[in-house]
Structure formats: structure tokens, C-alpha cells
Amino acid sequence: MPEIAMGALSRNGMLLLARRSSERRIYPGRWSLPGGHIEDGEDAEAAMRRELMEEISVTPERWQLARKFVSQAPPEASATFHVYHVESWQGFPKLVGDEHTELRWFRAAEIECETELAPPQLGEILASLAIRAGGKD
Numbered sequence: 001m002p003e004i005a006m007g008a009l010s011r012n013g014m015l016l017l018a019r020r021s022s023e024r025r026i027y028p029g030r031w032s033l034p035g036g037h038i039e040d041g042e043d044a045e046a047a048m049r050r051e052l053m054e055e056i057s058v059t060p061e062r063w064q065l066a067r068k069f070v071s072q073a074p075p076e077a078s079a080t081f082h083v084y085h086v087e088s089w090q091g092f093p094k095l096v097g098d099e100h101t102e103l104r105w106f107r108a109a110e111i112e113c114e115t116e117l118a119p120p121q122l123g124e125i126l127a128s129l130a131i132r133a134g135g136k137d
Contacts, residue, residue: 002079005047006035007086010133018100026077027118044082058091071119085129
């Protein structure tokens, strides 16, 4: 089963999400966290750091594992996800490449109402992180 590492950047009670390109085979057009597959010989933390640099041009400085979970739906997207809460980083988040079409900061209430998350299990995790990161406006 593939393993995916993702980084949840937080600032002022908000989390940064990226909209997946409509050209993506799995979860096209849905909001998710920047991240990607853990490569051979790489651990989840190294993969998260590499993916954040490749996808949004930031270098994580301080992070912690927020949650690890297995998603088995849809079957072609079955994977183990490692979600890291990134509290500080270097650089300004910007889109790099064509995996995502938009970056946006979300508050907890917005995440709770968002129905297009990929994978869907992220909703509860992200809302909890946003609340812990600074409030639930």
C-alpha cells in the first residue's frame, strides 16, 4: 500500500490547503494538503519536507506528526497517510508545478463546511488542527 506524507501549514488559526488539478486521476479538483508519495529509502518526515519544497516552495522548520491513518476508499486511492502539522517554515507558499491550481488559507469553520476534501478523512483532522492553531472563528 502506498504511503503519503502531507504538511498542514498553520498561521493565525488558519491552515493552508491546495486545490488538486482537475487533471489528477485521484480526487481531481478537491482541496487537500500539499504532499505526496514517500519514496524508497525515505522516511515520512523527509518526504513531507521534500514535497512541501517541490509543491509550494517552503522549507519546514518546526513540525509534529498530527495523525497517521489509512484510507481505503476509493480502492484505487488506498494509502497510508502521514499528516504533519507544520508550525514554522522558510519561504512564502506559492504554487510550483501543475499538481495544484490554487492555494488558500482556511479557518476551522470553513474546513468543517468544506465537502471536497481529499481524502475525506482530512476534514476532522484539519478542523482540529485549525482550532489548536489559534481559534475557531
